[in-house]
Structure formats: structure tokens, C-alpha cells
Amino acid sequence: MSSESRIYRSAEWFEAGGVDGFLQRTAMKVQGYSEADFSGRPVIGIANNWSELTRCHLHFRQLVDSIKKGVWQAGGFPLEFPTLTMGADLARPVGISFMHRNLLAMEVEQTIRSYPMDSVVMLGACDETIPGMLLAAASTDIPTVMLPGGPGLNGKWCGQDVGSSTDTHRLYMEYRAGRLPAEDWRELESHIERSPGHCMTMGTASTMACIAEALGIAPSSSAAIPAVDSNRLRLAQYVGRRAVEIAEQDIRPSRILTPAAFENAIRVLSSVAGSTNAVIHLLALARRLGLDLPLTEFDRLSRDTPVLVNLKPAGKYLMEEFYYAGGVPALMAELAQRLRLDAETITGKRVGETIAGVTAINRDVIRTIDDPLAPEGGIVVLTGNLAPNGAVLKQTAASEELLVHEGRAVVFEDHDDLAARLDDPDLDVGPDDVLVLKYGGPRGAPGMPEWGNMPVPRKVLASGARDMVRISDSRMSGTAFGTAVLHISPEAAAGGPLAIVETGDVIVLDTPNRRLEVRLSDEEIARRLAVWRPRETGPARGYARLYVDHVNQTHEGCDFDFLCGRSPVADEAAIPISGEGAF
Secondary structure, three states, rough: OOOOOOOOHHHHHOOOOOOHHHHHHHHOOOOOOOOOOOOOOEEEEEEEEEOOOOHHHHOHHHHHHHHHHHHHHHHHOOEEEEEEOOOOOOOOOHHHHHHOHHHHHHHHHHHHHHHOOOEEEEEEOOOOHHHHHHHHHHHHOOOOOEEEOEOOOOEOOOOOOEOOOOOHHHHHHHHHHHOHHHHHHHHOOOOOOOOOOEOOOHHHHHHHHHHHHHOOOOOOOOOOOOOOOOHHHHHHHHHHHHHHHHHHOOOOHHHHHOHHHHHHHHHHHOOOOOOOOHHHHHHHHHHHHOOOOOOHHHHHHHHOOOOOOEOOOOOOOOHHHHHHHHHHHHHHHOOOOHHHOOOOOOOEEHHHHHHOOOOOOOOOOOOOOOOOOOOOEEEEEEEOOOEEEEEEEEHHHHHHHHOOOOOOOOEEEEEEEEHHHOOOOOOOOOOOOOOEEOOOOOOOOOOOOOOOOOOOHHHHHHHOOOOOOOEOOOOOOOOOOOEEEEOOOOOOOOOOOHHOOOOOOEEEEEOOOOEEEEEHHHHHHHHHHHHHHOOOOOOOOHHHHHHHHHHHOHOOOOOOOOOOOOOOOHHHOOOOOOOOOOO
């Protein structure tokens, strides 16, 4: 559809009659715009997640300026709006920003519904910002292009590259074990983060940027360009121009976010050995679109998708090297025989066209199919009597010798119990035991903070061990490593079998056969569950109360029950435009 024949949604505001139209045009003229600036043009909303509380997004103001240039160049009219602060570093408890993903999605959705926009550029980087905005895009189904903010520069310390927060976890373990001096641990703070941008390891932020690109909703090469590289500014200008074009052509997320796109995204997630958190986000996004995406699909696709990207925490390098090696296009070119090449992308090209002729530059960073880092993808899905609806394990970040393990459970009833007893010299624990944490899930914590990668007890570290099997209904940072079974569903707070595990029970992890079991009879599990009672305490008010009352379980994406499915802005009941004399 040409711009001449396209009737823009924003016309309901700026071409309205009566007092409504008067006030809406006045609202633009007071900013110094003339009617020719905004009337008859596509209005491009720019959702900006900038905040001084989020170091990942400190460069967003400059990116927005470049987006606006592109919008003006293409004949559109840009309108920037702020969104909920979503930074993982300063928020407490660690990882609580996950709980705010749904709140961000609601806020952005409501802003889109309430204001004159014909397409939207969504700008995010830190862990939950990209998925939160994509949920809003899926629900409103307004033409949308995602622009990831990009990773920070490599950290540099003592002559080596260090990455947040993978090397933070690694070196903190050495500090707790007494092998890293306190002054060195403190000095690391000034060297591991060197620029704006999200974590430069393959954590949740990097993973979701790669997934947005693989889905086709973010432009080619957008995931890996460093945040402070001038190529990202040029990309932002392109995004501004493209946002005008998709408004004119009415290219909606539902056209891009198809089953084929999700298959490609899961393949890429598997091949980059990406964050387990991406599983939850993709499940939620699919449900918003009305697509059937079972948790088992991640395991099916992972089994024949090799890990090709050699990045921390599963590998050696960081996002800078991934960008220089060719980034997501080079990876997808290597995976071409396993991808849905006919899937559309927001650029107007199909995946096959986008990656045609692309090759990786550094074959130690992006391996070939014949020389993978690992023969199958990073994430496996486990089931069994401890996880009837599933659990996940990042096998590429685990210790190989622990992938098949049987051990005695050492149970912590909640995070407070863990904090109080973990390093107690009298704690009865050894390296062959299995640490079990309850009440870390979406309802139990609440909000599923990043508690799943429990620290190894100090007395176990002293023995020389650096890893143990750990199981929980919680999450862990995508930058973390270790043999941590996560996202057990149903969670303890919902009466899942995890709730009745006791210290001394035997836990069996069998990764090759995708099993997670407690050695109890069905009758004993049923007996314990029959006397189990839910906790009476919980958040009394506000968003946390809403979250606990309405959040779905992890295998369903931890979305709100009342938000699943789409309600496109074009399908909303029309609000009459006031005519002359309406008042």
C-alpha cells in the first residue's frame, strides 16, 4: 500500500474535528511543530528505556537522535516516549527485573493504545527490556521494529579479557575460597565494565538481542554491534527510515513472528548456548500471539542444533569478537540447512536472502557445522516426578561429570534459609550432595529472582570442589555457570513436588535421558503432598500482589493469565471522533 492511499491510525487524532481535534493538534503546536509536520505523515513512536538507573542504556539518548534523523529522512514524524526503568544491576533482589517484564509490557501496550502511533521503534538492551517490549508489540500488533542497544566493550583486567558477569561469578568463587586477595577483588570493579551497553557475555541481554534478530523483528546484524560503535548509530538511522516504511506498508508483528520465526529463534538460542531465561520469554511471546509452543520443542530442536558460538559462559570469547567474526548473520549462514529460510524479516527480505553469501571471519569464534563447540544445543528440558511440567538445564555451562549424578538432598526452605545456613561450618554438606532451594519461583519468591545458581558452600570450596548439582524453581543469570537445574514446574509455592523434598532424599539427575527424579514412591509423594499446606505470607499490595495472583507457571512463560492472546489496535472498538459541535 502506498503512502498516498494509506489511512494512518494517527489521523484519528490529528484530523479529528471538534474540541478533540483542536486539543490534539494544539498539543503538537505547543512543541513548535506546524500542522504540516504531523498531519498526513506516519507518526513513529520511539519507546526509549533510557535511565540513569540502568548502565546498559546510558547511550540511548544518542541512539534516539539517530532514529529520529532516519524518521525525518523518510518523511515520518517521530515521537519519543519513556518506558519503565528496567536495569538488572541496581534492582534488588538480584534478578527482580524479571518480575517487571510484564509491567513493562503492560505500560508499553497501554501507551501504544492511547496515543497516535502508526509504527513503533522499541529500544531495549538489559535482560527483560527486549522481551517486555516484544510482548507489547505482539499484543497490539502495530508495525514494530526492535532495536537492541548493543553490548558493552570487553572488560580488561590483569592482561586478560573479562566479561560481566561470568568472570564476576568465577572470581568471586576464588575470593570466597581465599584464593583471590580482597584488594584484587575490589579492583576488578573498575575494569570489568568499560562502556555503556549490556553484558558482553552470552547472558540474557545478548541472548535476547540474538533472538530478536533471529525472529526477524530486529534488523540484520543488530545484536552484536558494540553499544558505542558508530555502526550502531548508522543502524539506528536505518531503523528510523524502516519504521516509516513498515507504517506505510502496514507490516505487523503477526506477519513476522510466525512458527517459522520461532523455530529459527530456538535454533539460534541453541547454537549460541544462550540464556535459559530466553526459554521463558519465548514461551510467553508465543502465547501472546496465540501460537502453540510446548516446552518440549526447545529440547527437540536443541538435540540436532550444535553449539557454534564460542562465547562465555560456555566458551572463550565475548560479544566484541562475535561482532568482528560476523555476528548473527554469519551464525545463521552456518546453520542455513537447519533454518526456515522462507521466514520474513522486518527488513523486507527473507532469511535466506539476508544470509546469502555471508561467511564467518573468525572460525574459532563461530565454528563450522563440522567442528562445533558442542554437538547439541546448550539448553535441555528435563521431566520426571520432581518436574511434572518440566525444568531446564544449561548443559554447556555445567560440569560434564555432574550431568549424570545421584546425591543426597540438602534442602533450603527458602532464600532466607539459604543465606543463613549455606556457609555455616556445621552444615552437613559435601561435594556429592545436591543443593535444593524451594520458594524461588514466580509466585513463591515472588518474581523468580536469580537465586537458582546457589553459591557452593564455603566448606565445599575449601575441599577443592567448584561445582555441585543445584536444583530449584528459580532462575539464574544468563552469564552464570554451573550445574544448576532451573525453572522446576510446578513451583513449590504452587504445590509442586519440589515443595515436599526433604534433606536426605536422594535426587537423580540423568541429563542424557532428560530425567529429574526424587527416589520416592508415588505413594510417598502423594502422602507428603496431602499434608503440605501453602504458605500464608506473601506480598500484601501493589504490583507484587497482582503478580502473585495472576502469573502463570514457568512452562507457560510467567505471563499474566489475563494478557495471553492478541488484541490488535486495529481491532479495538472504534472511539468516535468528535464532530463539530460535539460539546
